[in-house]
Amino acid sequence: MDPLTHLINTLSEQALSLLYIDNPLTINYLTGFLSNPHERVLALLITEQHTALIVPKMEENEAKENKVIDTVLGYKDEESPWEKIQNHLSGLQLNHASIGIESDYLIMDRYNQLKQLFPDATFESITSRIQNLKVTKTEGELEQMREAGRFADIALKVGFNALKTGIAEEEVVALIEYEMKKLGIKEMSFDTMVLFGDHAASPHGTPGKRTLQPNELVLFDLGVVYNGYTSDVSRTVAYGEVSSKIKDLYEVVLQAQKTAQAAVKPEMTTGSIDSIARDIISQAGYGDYFIHRLGHGLGQSVHEYPDIAPGTRLSIKKGMCFSIEPGIYIEGLAGIRIEDCVVVTDSGSEPFTETTKELIVVPVK
């Protein structure tokens, strides 16, 4: 059953008369219509009988080609989308209705507009309902994610090949993104990260003018958007020879990553996956240097439900997709992170990326 039908079928369970959805990713997920309206309103109105899309005038024609949406209502910049919504719904008895909203996306100003239209309605969050639909991917979605992963592997290779003494972090980023765009990738999943040596000690550092020197580490964290689905991968490689201390740190992160990934299977909890990796790092004495969750869900968005974090208790299921990315960050020394994203299968998991996780040594050029 397609997600929209599934969602409509469950409206009555929560006694909801109307769903108001303005997260473009959810609109894309439910209807296939993809548009980034920036600050303009793009809203999908769903009742048991009907779906309508309120859309900026300049997207109206494209939206009308969509076969899933019953009614497309374009509005000009000088018109109010709220009036369009009010007029469209005026035939329905929504005064004392329950209206479903995505509380993890809807901003206050728009909520207040809805409250003005329906002062006596109650508003209920359908966030977890949508999350529960999105969290297990269909085979069609997985195909896009595998392709996104394949491009991430290519991007890593471009990055490894670009390394040479004196090159700046931002130059490597430019090269990677250029090669991706030439291959038809319109968008990276997030700002490509290439960090050299001790600069990688901040897990959210920004690539800049720092130049590469022989015998230091290079941390890559990158991904692409392919047909609306994301990839995300991290590798840390050695440029020349690195110290045995750093090799030991790498080995700890590698064992944590591989052990956690190998353990993934249906019915485990998200928190227990995190523990497997965290315990290995803690037992090696570096627990205080692993300062973020083990992973995050991904799909249409590169960070989505669920978190793979200490204490979380979601029981994982076939079709769920998330990252496994332990790291050790020691200021003044190095940052090491190794990450694959995986999909849960019947009996384990499959990664979306295939680049080796053993320490790659790129010869000094």
Added chain:
Amino acid sequence: MDPLTHLINTLSEQALSLLYIDNPLTINYLTGFLSNPHERVLALLITEQHTALIVPKMEENEAKENKVIDTVLGYKDEESPWEKIQNHLSGLQLNHASIGIESDYLIMDRYNQLKQLFPDATFESITSRIQNLKVTKTEGELEQMREAGRFADIALKVGFNALKTGIAEEEVVALIEYEMKKLGIKEMSFDTMVLFGDHAASPHGTPGKRTLQPNELVLFDLGVVYNGYTSDVSRTVAYGEVSSKIKDLYEVVLQAQKTAQAAVKPEMTTGSIDSIARDIISQAGYGDYFIHRLGHGLGQSVHEYPDIAPGTRLSIKKGMCFSIEPGIYIEGLAGIRIEDCVVVTDSGSEPFTETTKELIVVPVK
């Protein structure tokens, strides 16, 4: 007076005891601290006496280097930022307080968290207060915007030079962004747009595999982020000879753009600037083909307050920055848009970009 001090000084006017701000751009604007927390909570708490930043653990050290923020409270992924907020504020009598929020940014889930912490508090929007601070730019901000504009001019030149028969739209995009990244630009202000011929008839079209043929138009719309400030420029150029019909259309758009831009001066209303351009296009018979507002504010974000749209009545002031971008879009034929962004001066306006607006003819290669 710096914006934070100015904002704090006005707290008492609205009888606000606390401001909760989680728009990263506003946090950057008020404190200089710049971070994109993605789905994590990054929140600035402002009282008359104190500013505190709630920040993901991995950004804590960087935040502590900031001199404007009194207290930095890092939280780990397994900790609740809301508990940190509650503990930090526990010494204050906020039970029946008025709390200021940015209603154009705050999402429902976070609002509900705040309501749980302060069940008897009232929440008031400070959106217009923040907008009114941000809308007139300081000389320091204008310097960044001029530099962002200079890079946009360079990007256009890269694009014009890349045109040759058979090249795909997405290849031109890749080249432009590559050259920008090599020059140290980390981020474009929005997805670079390069559209050929009739493909430009959708004002929000997406560059793809369409290849360039001799004697058609090419529409560029692009901008960069420089030190946290954006640029935005559109030019439409001819690749080879275009028909006299198309040249006439171009002339209409050009006159609309130039006339509106020349008219800008303090005390005009936003709506009257829109009218000047719109009337010229309507009188030429193409009013129905100019299907968007004339312009939008820009600064930290490429789309921000105010709108330059029909019927809007904001009186413009020195230091305000916005786009002037009329267009004509005729399906199956062409899309033509010409855009400069300007800052309002004492007696007129100054553009951020200098690329000529007369029709450029790029020789066929």
